[in-house]
Amino acid sequence: MNFEFYQSVAQKILSAHAQVIPDLRGIIVLIPNYHVAQPLAQALVAQAAVPALLLPPMLTFSDWASTIELTTPVESDTQRIALLYQTLRDNQWFENADLWSLSRELLALMDELTRHHVTLPNSPEEFAAQLIAAYSARNGQSLQFEARVVHELWYAMAASSQDGVRAYQQRLAQLASQINQPLYVLLTSELSAPETQFLQRCRERVEVTIFDLREQVNEVASCAVITRALQRDESHTDLRSDAQALQKNPDARLSSRLQLFAAQSLEQEARAxxxxxxxxxxxxxxxxxxxxxxxxxxxxVRALLERAQVQVQDETGWTFSTLSVSTVLMTWLETLQNDFYYQDVLDLL
Structure with missing residues (x-):
């Protein structure tokens, strides 16, 4: 992200709160991720031009919401998937299906319904009627069966647990009712429905300023390719017209900033x-x-660089299967599966 973006954001924040400089702790800045925090802080310090500057809190939506304590414990997704699996197995609705995968799909569906504040009707028949109207589908046994499964699982899960999506919405609602500080929001993508509603409620109490970095990209000529890509949708497939439009903008050409290397093997790619x-x-x-x-x-690449005394900050880390602890865990699971067969126990020990 171009440093000019942060300078622009910092300048607008400082100009709006010039009377309280050097103490900016009275405002809150919501950021998309913590990679944004350091350059924004540097821009604020540079623009303020004071010996010392007390920076505002810079938080993501989720981390700020996590500061709110709830009275009801929140069940993890793992617990909820296990509960769905148990329910599906006990009812024998899908005898030959992969129940774990089905449980994950159902959990994602329920979270999506909760995220968009969708409330199901009181009866499976009413829910099936809604599905027929929404998808212009024919009423049949398969649709009635699917509607009944989703309906029963939805109400069973809602009554037995407090899920993370609902807890997130409750925390945001409490924050919106308590906020008394100006709020600045940096966006790089679309907000979720609960976050959009949260900002709307915040506007009723305090001033909310949104900096959409996608709009600022449009003003930079060298980012024309990125801008064009962001404006595309699934129905737009005419790459030739995009290329012709970009040719008219010399600043959009990537030939001076982008190089390609055709590697013939993994080792050649890493060494390059x-x-x-x-x-x-x-x-x-x-x-x-x-x-x-x-x-x-x-x-x-990491191994080659570390051999050359170049330290790498690998944020993706190592896959679990490459760690020695995974071998112990797999041996333990095999021992359990085989009812502690003596050879498996000896391998584990």
Missing amino acids: AEVQIRRWLLDEKKSIAVVVQDRLVARR
Whole structure:
């Protein structure tokens, strides 16, 4: 993200609160992720031009909501999936189906309904009628069966547990009723329905200012390709017209900033990345990001760089299957599955 964006945001925040500088703790800044916090803080310090600046709290929506304590305990998704699995197995609705996968799909459906404040009718028949009207479908045994399953599971889960989505909505509602500080929001994507409703309620109490970084990208000529990509939708497939439009903008050309390397093997790809990174370091470039599509390549690049005494901050980490603890866990599960057969127990020990 261009540093000019942060300078623009910092300038607007400081101009709105010039009377309280150097203490900005009286405002709240909601950010999309914590990668934004450091450059925004640097921009605020640079723009304020004071010896010391007390920065405002910078939080994500989820972390700010987690500061609110609820009286009802929240069940984890793992517990809810296990409950769905148990219910499906006990009722024998899908005898030959993969019940774990089905449980995950049903959980996602219920969370989506909760997220959009959808309330199901009191009876499965009314719910089936809604489905028929919404999808212009024919009424039949399969639709009636699916409506009954979803309806019964929905009410069973709602009565037995407090899920994370509902808890998130309750926390946001409490924050909206308590907020008494100006609120600044940095956006890089669409907000969820609960977050949009939260900001609407906040506007009733305090001033809310939204900085949509996607709109600021439109004003930068060098980001024309990104802007064009963000404006595309599924129905727009005419790449030729996009290319012709971008050709008219010389600042949009990536030939001077983008290079391609046709690697013939995983090792060649990793070594090419390692050599290029070391060249950038020799050119005194400090902020280097590596975006990989293959974890094997990422691990090899990391090994090559660490061999060259270049430390890497690998945020994706290692897959669990590559750790020694996974071997112990798999052996333990096999021992349980085989009812503690003596050879499995010896392998575990």
